[in-house]
Amino acid sequence: MVINRTPVSCHGDLLKIAVLAKAVPDVKNVRLTMKENDIDTADLNFLINEQDSYALEEGLKLKEKFGGEVIVITAGGESRRKGMTQVVRECYAKGADRGIMIVDEAFQKLDDLARARVFSSLLMQEKPDVVICGSQSFDTATSRMGPMVAEFMGIPHASLITGLEPLEGGKAFRLSRDLEQGVQEILQIGAPCLLTTQTGINTPRYAALSKIIMATRKEIRTVSLPETGVAQGDIGKLDLVKVVSAGFPEEKASNVLILKGTPDEEAAQLVRSLREKGLLQR
Amino acid sequence: MTMLVVCEQRQGELKDVSLEMIAAARKTASEGEKVIALVMGSGVEKVAQFVAAHGPDEVVLVDRSELLYYTYDAYKHVLLNAIREARPEVVLSSYTSQGMDLFPGLAASTGMAMLSDCVNLSKKEGALSATRQLYGGKIEANYSLPLPCIVTVRQGAYTALPPQTPAPVRKEEVDFAGVELRTKVSGYETPPKEDVDIEKAKIVVSVGRGIEKKENLPVFEELVKSIDGAVLAGSRPIIDNGWLPKGRQVGVSGKTVRPKLYVALGISGAIQHLSGMSGSELIVAVNKDRDAPIFKVANIGVVDDIFKFVPALISELKKN
């Protein structure tokens, strides 16, 4: 078997890297409320999707090695503009060169298949050598976007990568992919390609304070859905999966016994209960 | 009408979850609807025979050297053929690393609706409905997919059917002429053996990102020392950060443990973690967020700060 490569785009030796970074609501330690089949995000902070910070780091490392540029792309409804702006700025502060925000309320309501078409249309204008995204969004967690975008772009992909070693000056990669039970698959792929990162692939850098301040002044290109070049008809055909209802899951193991009191009291109750069950010696 | 179940094997070994998928299809299929199981690989005749005895109406076997390793291009090619032939209303497979890699692209390629990590499948009025979790398990939503569609199903959501009279296995020839394989797999790496076997331990104390930093580990190590037969394990981020060795990871991409007692400290309870420990006999969870999904599988819960609770627990254990 040989690796057949689609011709590499013409950027000389420099690498053009696109990173998809999603702004997701921070739901830790907050009481959520529902609104129109989703959570109400009005009072929530938005953060970069954790997985995407690994994707960005991998992109920045490639740029540092081979030269080139890192373009960050994020998308969401008008109500998420602030969160998305923060995400792009964070990426700027870490070293991203350009940011593109697709801001359109219509996007927010689309099924991922249609969203993937939107991303691929925009990406086809940019013609990157490598597209890197996270393997999963924290909020919707469907792990669909990367491979869908790759298929629409007509480029190969590899998902859940835990290791990346550039070959041929960054025009091909030796990868490890995360399978179950800690098994890693070793594979090779040629650029242009799309990779989705798994946690543990790297340790994302922190942004220096000076760069954070500079990042607030850097321009972000904002585009609407039609400006991505996506055909309206495509969106209609691909907007297929619909949310019917949403809410809080039933407490299935509602037999969970919540211990009450100070830490000392809780600890005493727990130890008593475990001793009764014969789980502790003595 | 048919449902097509895509089975998963690696190096001639069937993934148990594939039998759950056949059960899922059986349960979801309408009256008289045929369940076809697709087995592909190289030298996988035996796998097909085994699958045949677990509930499908028919097994389609595609056995070719190009399929020795999973590659998106080769598998997609086989699936496009199978879909063209069988015209399934639903293509169903497991939400595994392979499932994540293969089916979203197949949806983009065919224009079929696709959803992953589903449970509670049912068919009504030309649509498939499915339930899945969002926001790390804090929210649950019901979805509707127009037919034909593709779904990947959560492991453990359905129980495999007992062995029964085998269905016929039909070997299918697929022409690979002109198919480009744009990725090349060279093999697998398995994690090295560890000093401690967390799968054999009677008591597993597991720490999550709630411990914040490596420097905080000693207090949890002390807890483990004060419980006879206990070992220390962790959620994936703890292992990713290099705070504990790989062999101590609990979850889908780590180990599955079923101890008599599992203590989860500062672990949120993401599905990938739960699938590695929810079979434990007694689960104790300590988390400061009352809404953390870990409490949905816990038997005893403590809603508190681990840095306050664990020292209290250690001193309580030291009392007689």
Ligand SMILES: Cc1cc2nc3c(=O)[nH]c(=O)nc-3n(C[C@H](O)[C@H](O)[C@H](O)COP(=O)(O)OP(=O)(O)OC[C@H]3O[C@@H](n4cnc5c(N)ncnc54)[C@H](O)[C@@H]3O)c2cc1C
């Ligand atoms: C393909 C794939 C495979 C994966 N495989 C695995 C796997 O095998 N194992 C695994 O574990 N994960 C796995 N994951 C990752 C998984 O999705 C979660 O990201 C991970 O389990 C979260 O770990 P955590 O609960 O420790 O961290 P978090 O989700 O960050 O949770 C930390 C928790 O600690 C609580 N907390 C914080 N501080 C305190 C305190 N002082 N006192 C008490 N509580 C506190 C918080 O309320 C929170 O609930 C996988 C993901 C993917 C996509």
Ligand SMILES: Nc1ncnc2c1ncn2[C@@H]1O[C@H](COP(=O)(O)O)[C@@H](O)[C@H]1O
């Ligand atoms: N709205 C979005 N904006 C930017 N990137 C996104 C968006 N949605 C998904 N992605 C990317 O796709 C990856 C997988 O997401 P998902 O398929 O939603 O689990 C994420 O980690 C992101 O890199």
